[in-house]
Amino acid sequence: MKLDAKIPSGPIAEKWSKHKFEMKLVNPANKRKYSVIVVGTGLAGASAAASMAELGYNVKAFCFQDSPRRAHSIAAQGGINAAKNYQNDGDSVFRLFYDTVKGGDFRSREANVHRLAEVSTAIIDQCVAQGVPFAREYGGLLANRSFGGAQVSRTFYARGQTGQQLLLGAYSALSRQIGLGKVQMYPRTEMLDVVLVDGHAKGIVVRNLVTGEVKSYAADAVVLATGGYGNVFYLSTNAMACNVTAAYRAYKRGAAFANPCYTQIHPTCIPVSGEYQSKLTLMSESLRNDGRIWVPKSADDKRAPNDIPEADRDYYLERKYPSFGNLAPRDISSRAAKEVCDEGRGVGDTGLGVYLDFADAINRLGEDTIRERYGNLFDMYERITADNPYKVPMRIFPASHYTMGGLWVDYNLESTIPGLFVLGEANFSDHGANRLGASALMQGLADGYFVIPYTIANYFAAAGAKNLSPDGKDFKRTEDEVNERTRKLLSINGKRSVDSFHRELGKIMWDYCGMARNRKGLETALQKIPELREQFWQDVRVLGTNEELNMSLENAGRVADFLEFAEVMCEDALDREESCGAHFREEYQTEDGEALRNDKKYTYVAAWEYKGVGTKPELHKEPLEFENVKLATRSYK
Amino acid sequence: MNLTLHVWRQKNAHDKGRMEVYQARDISEHMSFLEMLDVVNEQLVEQGIDPIHFDHDCREGICGTCSLVINGAPHGHQKATTTCQLHMRHFSDGDHIYIEPFRAKAFPVIKDLVVDRSAFDRIMQAGGFVSVNTGGIPDANAIPIPKYFAEKAMDAAACIGCGACVAACKNASAMLFVGAKVSQFAHLPQGQVERERRVRAMVAQMDAEGFGNCTNQYECEAVCPKEISVEVIAKMNREYLRAATKKS
Ligand SMILES: Cc1cc2nc3c(=O)[nH]c(=O)nc-3n(C[C@H](O)[C@H](O)[C@H](O)COP(=O)(O)OP(=O)(O)OC[C@H]3O[C@@H](n4cnc5c(N)ncnc54)[C@H](O)[C@@H]3O)c2cc1C
Numbered sequence A: 001m002k003l004d005a006k007i008p009s010g011p012i013a014e015k016w017s018k019h020k021f022e023m024k025l026v027n028p029a030n031k032r033k034y035s036v037i038v039v040g041t042g043l044a045g046a047s048a049a050a051s052m053a054e055l056g057y058n059v060k061a062f063c064f065q066d067s068p069r070r071a072h073s074i075a076a077q078g079g080i081n082a083a084k085n086y087q088n089d090g091d092s093v094f095r096l097f098y099d100t101v102k103g104g105d106f107r108s109r110e111a112n113v114h115r116l117a118e119v120s121t122a123i124i125d126q127c128v129a130q131g132v133p134f135a136r137e138y139g140g141l142l143a144n145r146s147f148g149g150a151q152v153s154r155t156f157y158a159r160g161q162t163g164q165q166l167l168l169g170a171y172s173a174l175s176r177q178i179g180l181g182k183v184q185m186y187p188r189t190e191m192l193d194v195v196l197v198d199g200h201a202k203g204i205v206v207r208n209l210v211t212g213e214v215k216s217y218a219a220d221a222v223v224l225a226t227g228g229y230g231n232v233f234y235l236s237t238n239a240m241a242c243n244v245t246a247a248y249r250a251y252k253r254g255a256a257f258a259n260p261c262y263t264q265i266h267p268t269c270i271p272v273s274g275e276y277q278s279k280l281t282l283m284s285e286s287l288r289n290d291g292r293i294w295v296p297k298s299a300d301d302k303r304a305p306n307d308i309p310e311a312d313r314d315y316y317l318e319r320k321y322p323s324f325g326n327l328a329p330r331d332i333s334s335r336a337a338k339e340v341c342d343e344g345r346g347v348g349d350t351g352l353g354v355y356l357d358f359a360d361a362i363n364r365l366g367e368d369t370i371r372e373r374y375g376n377l378f379d380m381y382e383r384i385t386a387d388n389p390y391k392v393p394m395r396i397f398p399a400s401h402y403t404m405g406g407l408w409v410d411y412n413l414e415s416t417i418p419g420l421f422v423l424g425e426a427n428f429s430d431h432g433a434n435r436l437g438a439s440a441l442m443q444g445l446a447d448g449y450f451v452i453p454y455t456i457a458n459y460f461a462a463a464g465a466k467n468l469s470p471d472g473k474d475f476k477r478t479e480d481e482v483n484e485r486t487r488k489l490l491s492i493n494g495k496r497s498v499d500s501f502h503r504e505l506g507k508i509m510w511d512y513c514g515m516a517r518n519r520k521g522l523e524t525a526l527q528k529i530p531e532l533r534e535q536f537w538q539d540v541r542v543l544g545t546n547e548e549l550n551m552s553l554e555n556a557g558r559v560a561d562f563l564e565f566a567e568v569m570c571e572d573a574l575d576r577e578e579s580c581g582a583h584f585r586e587e588y589q590t591e592d593g594e595a596l597r598n599d600k601k602y603t604y605v606a607a608w609e610y611k612g613v614g615t616k617p618e619l620h621k622e623p624l625e626f627e628n629v630k631l632a633t634r635s636y637k
Numbered sequence B: 001m002n003l004t005l006h007v008w009r010q011k012n013a014h015d016k017g018r019m020e021v022y023q024a025r026d027i028s029e030h031m032s033f034l035e036m037l038d039v040v041n042e043q044l045v046e047q048g049i050d051p052i053h054f055d056h057d058c059r060e061g062i063c064g065t066c067s068l069v070i071n072g073a074p075h076g077h078q079k080a081t082t083t084c085q086l087h088m089r090h091f092s093d094g095d096h097i098y099i100e101p102f103r104a105k106a107f108p109v110i111k112d113l114v115v116d117r118s119a120f121d122r123i124m125q126a127g128g129f130v131s132v133n134t135g136g137i138p139d140a141n142a143i144p145i146p147k148y149f150a151e152k153a154m155d156a157a158a159c160i161g162c163g164a165c166v167a168a169c170k171n172a173s174a175m176l177f178v179g180a181k182v183s184q185f186a187h188l189p190q191g192q193v194e195r196e197r198r199v200r201a202m203v204a205q206m207d208a209e210g211f212g213n214c215t216n217q218y219e220c221e222a223v224c225p226k227e228i229s230v231e232v233i234a235k236m237n238r239e240y241l242r243a244a245t246k247k248s
């Protein structure tokens, strides 16, 4: 396998323009001869499908939800970044680029990040034109807020529902193309494999989730926009059905998987309340603007929070990071919470929680101001916990939230399988080892609206329109493999539910490959995962048949893939003998417990090549070069 | 707490369907309603009984996937709350809970509690958009929008497309859903160009899908988990009238 990032030459600010000019085009009359499959209709997939259809390509789009409007992107709360500099506070494309590279702890590809910052401004224009109701000032112009890791206000938002509004915008563009007949939409349809013809991705095999019918679709190129794999931890802030299957099966067909160990743990989520817990709810990062985080000084202090006097409280973030305090970046805040809980000072029934206290802010600003700022979040918190955060401090704990790792792509967003493109959270491209808040929405829409429409033309122009039939032998062979796997899952008829395996895997991953990792733990995980996988294939119980809506069967396929993928994650975490961004190896830290990067040895993208189930994948390295940003140690003290 | 569940089971679209009774034991008050069903399903699977199928995804009240009519009310009796955000502390030990699918001619049952809401997508495809292509758009601040209108548009745009409004309405009317989208665009300058065409196309598709008419019962507003106001229906009716008096 050869990794060629295809980064255009020339100064960073001119690379994308130059590349756009140099890429081949497909002339307007010929576009209708080409077809493309888009898997996923989140921000990345819906924007890509709509934009390519507008250009004239024939698009088939797939999602497993009952409607494209329900993709997980809908749940994003806080906002979307763009270098508009509407606030006149010194923002620029270069500053957004710089913040993103630094926030990613110098483990992302400069050229991609710069392009992202460049196109960010057009995204906002596009969304406004679609009728996205962003927040506005009294003068009628767009409002901004600030977010972690930046010193300017560049985040656009629509109340606490930014993801919803952006997705509904992309969905409306997609719906228009469906209505015009340029996109054929297949909801409740799950992609279970990608089909290669002469080494190029030329189709997919899917299962109709209502009828169980397994079928192939052919096209001239395949685009995956299938989201992240945060649910490998079982509990996460992701929607229940988010999974790694599409990306993982592409990996098994030869697409390299990059940096799988870079997983973001968000510091402010509602803690687990019991065994039955099915997901964790995010409480927006913005709460840390006014809330103060603390735990009791003594592990034996079991008093109710309001009975603990100031002197017996430890505001540990303020103590350790006096200049950023409660607004320290996500990775740092999460680890600090884990640390105090490991010391036995965690709060709540489980001891896995810290307080987020608004008493000071309420005293200073009054309850009304706090209600105005965070009312909907406080209501949501109360709905879930039955505690009133105006009266008692919130309890929060870190949870799996976002995955920076993903399928490796070059500058054109093409994977190591020619003709297979990967967009959005499913690729690895822009966030390095840690993503800044409000940058995932930006990346998904950048990839879909403004990158893939150009780069796919370049591929088409070179590869030509093939007009393949989905009845060819490559398709049939792949279908047979998919059917065989389903048959196997349904025939085991063991004793344990699919969820019980997923929960157990999640616990292994959280304990050994979560917020902090070390060699011994990772080796333990690498021993436990194959054992659990073996048990799964012997003892899982999936009832019902293939020929009907069968959610246990769907889930079983996804968990089976997580059970293989988890090993790749641990291998990656083991290989990376340094701490960077969200990847914290306990062996590599400074005297005061901060992440210690090793730029000499690890300034590379780790791209893993599949070598068989249970066999260690092969590591390929894409060296990262920093020509525009100087490598430095992040400090938030 | 222990509960008795009466659950609608229906093998597929052709099956007649019936209520079945299950016991839910040792339910914690901290569980969400769907987590309670997860627990019951694990027990059913152990007994070799096909688990109860229901739609869900985000479990945060935003994706609009979850549904269920709980004790006669879409999303249950808790105000402004989706089923996934409903917690068991609102029930008591010994309760009987009746769980049925969203019912409407335009929402056929697929299995158990899962219904087909694709009619909503087809209404959007008919006109729920602004016809702009990607690229070549003037600067986002080129057209200022008064905060009042932006907020009004956002109130309407908050709809999650769950279909509770239809399930609550004795006429199975989709007017709250359609009105929300029509109002959102009617409040924004971007929506003006296609104003007449949009409302005509969306209403025509709504009728073609078999949704009923609004007879001002306001059940839709009462059950809407996002508290979309029936004002949007009035707005849609005005837009429709206005369109009727203009040539296309
Ligand atoms: C609670 C929460 C809050 C967030 N808030 C913010 C925020 O404020 N700002 C920000 O920038 N980011 C935020 N993020 C991150 C951001 O929302 C996501 O990274 C982003 O939306 C992912 O978009 P996507 O298009 O890549 O994937 P998704 O939206 O996850 O879409 C995936 C699509 O792929 C489909 N799919 C997947 N697998 C298959 C398959 N096998 N077959 C068929 N279809 C398949 C799904 O049906 C779906 O349509 C948040 C994330 C969470 C969890």
Ligand code: FES
Pocket (backbone or CB within 6 Å): B055, B056, B057, B058, B059, B060, B061, B062, B063, B064, B065, B066, B082, B083, B084, B085
């Ligand atoms: S599951 Fe998403 S709204 Fe209930």
